Amino acid sequence: MPNNKKFIIDFDSTFTQVEALDILGEISLENHPERDDRLEKIKEVTDLGMEGRLTLRESIEQRISILEANRGQIDELVKALKKKVSKSFDRNQEFFAENAEDIFIISNGFKDFIVPVVTSFGLKEENVFANEFVYDEKGNIIDFNRDNILSQNNGKAATIKKLELTGDIFVIGDGYTDYEIKAAGLANRFYAFTENVDRPSVTAMADHIAPSLDEILYVNKMNKKYSYPKSRINVLLLENVHPVGIEMLQHEGYNVETYSSAMSEDELAEKIQNVSILGIRSKTNVTSKVLENANRLMAIGAFCIGTNQIDLDTCQEKGIAVFNAPFSNTRSVVELAIAEIIFLMRNISDKSRLMHEGKWDKSANGSFEIRGKKLGIIGYGNIGAQLSVLAENLGLDVYYYDVIEKLALSNATKLNSLDELLKVADIVTLHVDGRPENKNLIGEREFDLMKGGAVFLNLSRGHVVDVKALKKAVESGKVRGTAVDVFPQEPKNNEEPFESDLKGLPNTILTPHIGGSTLEAQQNIAQFVPNKIIDYINTGNTFNSVNFPNIQLPFLKDAHRLIHIHQNAPGVLAKINQTLANYEINIVGQYLKTNEKIGYVITDINKKYSNEVIEALKKIEGTIRFRVLY
Numbered sequence: 001m002p003n004n005k006k007f008i009i010d011f012d013s014t015f016t017q018v019e020a021l022d023i024l025g026e027i028s029l030e031n032h033p034e035r036d037d038r039l040e041k042i043k044e045v046t047d048l049g050m051e052g053r054l055t056l057r058e059s060i061e062q063r064i065s066i067l068e069a070n071r072g073q074i075d076e077l078v079k080a081l082k083k084k085v086s087k088s089f090d091r092n093q094e095f096f097a098e099n100a101e102d103i104f105i106i107s108n109g110f111k112d113f114i115v116p117v118v119t120s121f122g123l124k125e126e127n128v129f130a131n132e133f134v135y136d137e138k139g140n141i142i143d144f145n146r147d148n149i150l151s152q153n154n155g156k157a158a159t160i161k162k163l164e165l166t167g168d169i170f171v172i173g174d175g176y177t178d179y180e181i182k183a184a185g186l187a188n189r190f191y192a193f194t195e196n197v198d199r200p201s202v203t204a205m206a207d208h209i210a211p212s213l214d215e216i217l218y219v220n221k222m223n224k225k226y227s228y229p230k231s232r233i234n235v236l237l238l239e240n241v242h243p244v245g246i247e248m249l250q251h252e253g254y255n256v257e258t259y260s261s262a263m264s265e266d267e268l269a270e271k272i273q274n275v276s277i278l279g280i281r282s283k284t285n286v287t288s289k290v291l292e293n294a295n296r297l298m299a300i301g302a303f304c305i306g307t308n309q310i311d312l313d314t315c316q317e318k319g320i321a322v323f324n325a326p327f328s329n330t331r332s333v334v335e336l337a338i339a340e341i342i343f344l345m346r347n348i349s350d351k352s353r354l355m356h357e358g359k360w361d362k363s364a365n366g367s368f369e370i371r372g373k374k375l376g377i378i379g380y381g382n383i384g385a386q387l388s389v390l391a392e393n394l395g396l397d398v399y400y401y402d403v404i405e406k407l408a409l410s411n412a413t414k415l416n417s418l419d420e421l422l423k424v425a426d427i428v429t430l431h432v433d434g435r436p437e438n439k440n441l442i443g444e445r446e447f448d449l450m451k452g453g454a455v456f457l458n459l460s461r462g463h464v465v466d467v468k469a470l471k472k473a474v475e476s477g478k479v480r481g482t483a484v485d486v487f488p489q490e491p492k493n494n495e496e497p498f499e500s501d502l503k504g505l506p507n508t509i510l511t512p513h514i515g516g517s518t519l520e521a522q523q524n525i526a527q528f529v530p531n532k533i534i535d536y537i538n539t540g541n542t543f544n545s546v547n548f549p550n551i552q553l554p555f556l557k558d559a560h561r562l563i564h565i566h567q568n569a570p571g572v573l574a575k576i577n578q579t580l581a582n583y584e585i586n587i588v589g590q591y592l593k594t595n596e597k598i599g600y601v602i603t604d605i606n607k608k609y610s611n612e613v614i615e616a617l618k619k620i621e622g623t624i625r626f627r628v629l630y
């Protein structure tokens with residue numbers, strides 16, 4: 001079917017990211033003593049022109065005289081402009097090549113540099129309408145062609161009128177003169193292009209505000225690559241996500257909506273329908289009821305460590321990848337552990353309490369330096385290993401035990417059993433994960449094995465320690481002091497009272513699960529999670545996803561990437577490959593990982609694909625979700 005759409009596109013700040021005369025100034029005035037003043041002046045004159053305080057002719061005249069440029073510098077300018085083509089134009093080169101007949105470039109700039117830039121995209125020289133420089137015999141730019149109607153106010157509309165175009169006529173531009181074409185009744189739609197500059201006076205007149213060319217192609221069903229415009233990716237962030245995270249997602253071009261509080265199940269079930277990425281913290285429950293409505297949802301970011309609040313199984317069944325921030329607060333936990341080790345060795349919590357009660361108890365009894373003491377770390381993961389390094393720097397002698405083989409950092413000593421560690425350590429600190437088998441890992445038997453007067457810390461998970469046994473050990477003096485940050489039963493909010501057998505024990509520091517609660521950790525989380533999500537959307541990388549098979553992908557070069565998520569049943573990969581073979585498409589790379597429920601296949605192909613092959617891939621039995629990246 002012949003295409004009856006015509007596109008009229010502006011050049012400066014639309015086709016390219018920049019105003020060409022600004023760049024010409026940077027070249028021609030490079031070594032000029034008044035360089036900075038003159039560059040500033042060029043911008044000023046451009047603005048005065050745009051505001052209508054100078055006529056177009058006055059503004060061109062003034063800029064030409066400030067620039068003192070010559071023909072040789074135009075070549076340099078063209079090179080620079082080719083590197084500054086708007087990103088969305090650059091990634092949609094096929095659109096220009098395939099629709100060259102129907103694309104017109106119209107500009108108050110100059111053909112001298114516009115033609116070489118746009119023809120390199122396959123556009124036609126005869127479809128470029130712009131001003132022309134006049135040179136003297138030495139090649140200096142001294143004037144412009146004053147007969148060209150584009151050197152006059154409203155020249156764009158007058159030029160288009162002469163062309164007598166038929167069909168649907170769309171104007172794409174960032175300036176008021178672009179809107180004037182539509183205002184003169186010469187175009188059907190005006191797209192205010194905001195990828196490079198956003199002028200409220202122009203967007204106010206727009207039929208559609210387009211943050212990228214992808215958006216325009218998408219709404220006109222012309223985006224060949226199936227690439228989904230980022231501005232159509234709706235992000236919903238709940239529970240006061242740190243501004244750093246909001247900015248990162250906005251910067252990526254997504255459409256971000258934020259709420260300071262959590263949402264109830266019903267509210268979220270309603271709201272989720274239009275959402276592509278959901279960001280939550282610990283108070284929003286993403287239940288199966290919510291997920292039933294989540295048909296556009298691609299990923300969930302848990303801006304926290306835990307993911308119990310999310311129905312991970314249903315997410316998997318629907319092909320929704322979940323990411324969290326498991327390491328972002330490691331350092332915060334380690335710092336608290338260090339502080340507590342010192343406090344326990346000096347009985348600071350009791351001494352401080354007594355002072356508040358008006359009691360002065362100055363004595364060195366039962367107070368020790370930590371230097372040279374043996375620190376026993378149970379669980380040498382992210383936290384345990386970092387604690388090992390910091391503690392050693394403070395002069396502690398570090399021992400550790402882990403159920404899996406872990407390389408000793410620095411001078412730490414690896415031990416082969418928990419019992420061995422308990423017997424050797426002056427200070428025992430727990431940093432294991434919360435797997436069910438670790439319930440009551442430390443109980444009466446383990447306290448008995450410890451040295452008399454040992455110090456004990458739990459900043460890992462509440463159920464890992466038998467609290468009654470710990471109480472007994474503290475009361476008997478077997479454990480000289482303890483610091484506990486996590487409890488088998490914790491209050492759900494700050495209003496609920498805290499109940500524990502450990503209340504009131506001597507030399508016992510109790511903290512309300514704040515090991516990882518620092519502003520720095522919040523900021524780290526706010527950066528980590530969006531990074532993961534953006535990477536997943538842009539490359540398909542699922543490394544560190546909580547519920548997806550983890551694939552870490554190589555960078556993609558000169559290929560298209562197809563992402564296929566399917567139920568884990570035999571033969572799906574073979575069907576994908578057969579479908580590609582049927583269309584004679586060659587695979588340049590393929591990555592597959594499965595878990596019990598789903599399979600995740602990334603296929604890189606080096607050939608242009610057709611709509612039919614995409615539809616055929618989507619129809620493969622068991623397909624949960626399919627998307628094309630580039």
Ligand SMILES: NC(=O)c1ccc[n+]([C@@H]2O[C@H](COP(=O)([O-])OP(=O)(O)OC[C@H]3O[C@@H](n4cnc5c(N)ncnc54)[C@H](O)[C@@H]3O)[C@@H](O)[C@H]2O)c1
Pocket residue numbers: 305326327329330333378379380381382383384401402403404431432433434438441459460461485486513514515516517
């Ligand atoms: N208090 C807080 O605010 C806070 C903050 C962050 C993390 N945490 C908790 O700290 C703990 C450690 O976190 P991480 O990021 O280092 O986890 P991690 O998964 O990196 O490390 C846990 C390590 O413990 C080991 N392990 C598990 N069971 C063991 C056992 N029975 N004996 C010996 N080793 C065992 C694992 O092999 C692993 O190396 C987790 O339980 C986490 O929930 C608490």
